[in-house]
Amino acid sequence: MxxxxxxxxxxxxxxxxxxxxxxxxxxxxxxxxxxxxxxxxxxxxxxxxxxxxxxxxxxxxxxxxxxxxxxxxxxxxxxxxxxxxxxxxxxxxxxxxxxxxxxxxxxxxxxxxxxxxxxxxxxxxxxxxxxxxxxxxxxxxxxxxxxxxxxxxxxxxxxxxxxxxxxxxxxxxxxxxxxxxxxxxxxxxxxxxxxxxxxxxxxxxxxxxxxxxxxxxxxxxxxxxFDPAELVQLAADVGRLSLFAAPTMVHRLVEHVRRTGANVDGFKTIVYGGGPMYVDDLRRAIDTMGQKFVQIYGQGESPMTITALAREHLADTAHPRWAERIASVGVAHACVQVRVVDDEDRPVPTGELGEVVVRGDTVMAGYWRNPEASAQTLRGGWLHTGDVGSLDAHGFLTLRDRSKDVIISGGSNIYPREVEEVLLLHPRVSEVAVVGQHDADWGEVVVAFLVAGEGGAVDDAALHAKLDAELDAELDAELDAELDALCLDHIARFKRPKAYRWVPALPKNSYGKVLKTELRAWLQAEGAGSGA
The missing domain is CATH 3.40.50.980 (Rossmann fold)
Known part of the structure; x- marks a missing residue:
């Protein structure tokens, strides 16, 4: 049809x-x-x-x-x-x-x-x-x-x-x-x-x-x-408005509503996906706009359809595992099966990490004129997503990162999202992206790129347009210490960033997804320029 x-x-x-x-x-x-x-x-x-x-x-x-x-x-x-x-x-x-x-x-x-x-x-x-x-x-x-x-x-x-x-x-x-x-x-x-x-x-x-x-x-x-003020006005004028937005767009919309006190009754449903929605951002969004949110996890290879975190799950604050569930991407869509597998494509035990695979009527036919890539990605009849995650006993999938984004430092795997969730708890941090930088001794070290929020650490426009190395040294050291302490309170010592870089904005594509490849390339070029 x-x-x-x-x-x-x-x-x-x-x-x-x-x-x-x-x-x-x-x-x-x-x-x-x-x-x-x-x-x-x-x-x-x-x-x-x-x-x-x-x-x-x-x-x-x-x-x-x-x-x-x-x-x-x-x-x-x-x-x-x-x-x-x-x-x-x-x-x-x-x-x-x-x-x-x-x-x-x-x-x-x-x-x-x-x-x-x-x-x-x-x-x-x-x-x-x-x-x-x-x-x-x-x-x-x-x-x-x-x-x-x-x-x-x-x-x-x-x-x-x-x-x-x-x-x-x-x-x-x-x-x-x-x-x-x-x-x-x-x-x-x-x-x-x-x-x-x-x-x-x-x-x-x-x-x-x-x-x-x-x-x-x-x-x-x-x-x-995407313009938050325009969307708020459209919601008021048109009514029963639904939209799909990347988490960065949701963040901007929520901050606009918080700042202006705008009426949000005209919004019906905000579906978010395409990148990680951090728990602190999600809590703030629900507190500000109410139970209008649904999360989806999908890829072009299974369009918009691998898992969903329904608004009923987000609203069920009395559930003993609510905090864990809102950090997940929900349960498999009704038309697909989802598994987490090891390197041999064997399902891993509940709670253990592995690659997310999916099969069902939404999974692509393959890649256009590329039978080799199709066979590799669809081997065994399952779409291999390249995402790392775990399933709990009730079928909720929690993603860590893309496999290519995992940082291996001193032989230990570090999942950037875990570090990013912690850094966003700092009141001066508006956005963050964590990547790995090549290091001769450790293989990779953790570097965090941060954007200051309103009234945050880097308000001066001239300073905000420069890298961390050019910031005031005393302020820089103070912030480093605060962020280090925050990390040590929440995650293992080896996962904390070795460097914090304040930037005016994170590079994003037109869909609002942070381009970590650009951040890694930036660090690589910087290292080459310094002779490292």
Missing amino acids: NIAHLLQRSALVHGERPALLAGTCLLHDYRTLAARVAALAAHLRAHCGVQPGECVAIFSANGPQYLEALHAIHWCGAISVPVNYKLHARELAYVLADSGARVVCVSAALHDAALAAGADAAAVQVLGASAWEQAAQGAPLALQERAPDDVASLFYTSGTTGRPKGVMQTHRNLLAMTMAYFTDVDDVQPGDAMVYAAPMSHGAGLYNYAHMLRGARHVVPASGG
Whole structure:
């Protein structure tokens, strides 16, 4: 079944319901949206020559036409290739070449970047341009049937360990992910509204299908992105607002609400994922905004669907293991099985650490044109996530880190998240990222990069823009001592950082995920420059 059937169904059953909004302005109801998508699908087929099973890329910032493009690609039986709009032209060129996408749907501001990446000017479709609007008024194409295991979308990984790989997400994968949203995340109602504040090329965009199926509203902020003040106002004006956000976005939203005292009644559900949500941040978020939060853990290889920590678990403060549960990523989604295994792929005992593996209807078909990587990652019929975690006796999964982020110092494993949780208890610390730095004696040593909070340690703008080595030595030593003492009160001595580096901000991608690879590269370059 073609995943675009969900839009077709809502157009037939709920055609008069509001579907797509730009800010608070209603653009289309479901009947009109489906008609535009069908016409755009006809345009892709007749004008662009797109055939079923061929790839069409979307290289666009958030905008109302993004959903039109995505569903038009599916409607005509093609494969969508959503691309992070912040990629360099060389990175985009690789994705276009690897996927074989001849047609690229772009937002107007990215037109030249697409051409620089080698896209054929005749095959570049500018979202919202006059030609796009004219195509949307044309004759419709009948919805093209696809088999459940046909590829619906190619999601390219971040490529932190080599060239990005195209994750083949099938129509079955996306449909199972959509149903899992209802069973394990949130029961969408017709009056709900999904707001796309995070990039639609990633997790936020994937949640459109659940809201499309239920005939809910889709809201693209006027800014096209994440702005806490704008979101609060949208919640008040639109009501019953749901969103997907990285933990760093949640942190910013919560701090805005705390600072302004804004009313948050218009928010319904905030799904967070894509990185670690620290316990202290989660407690503050619930205290500030109430029980509106749900955590999901997933990967592109099992989109948005490995485990979920439901709001009922977050609200069950009387449970004797509540503190441990809110530090977890919840229990397996209803449509998958989750295990923790050793290096020989044998399940480890309850509570012991190992690699998280998963199987079920959301797990990818494999990597596009990469059978070797597919066989390695899907060996034994299980998706090997590369994440380190443990399962408790009740099925709650607690993640430590990506296996590549584990620090091995003096032969002992140190999990950065454990150290980060402790450092965030310090009142002067707003954000933190812990990485390993090469050391001749210990193999690696622990280094913590910290961002000061409001009224924190590094308020002066000139000082805040410099590294720890350039801070006032007396203040630096005082803070080091405080942070050391905090660590020694909570974790083993060998896990405490050997250096604390205050920075103005942590490097993040457009999804809000901290780029630890950049921090490690920074340290490596610094060491090379000093002759270390």
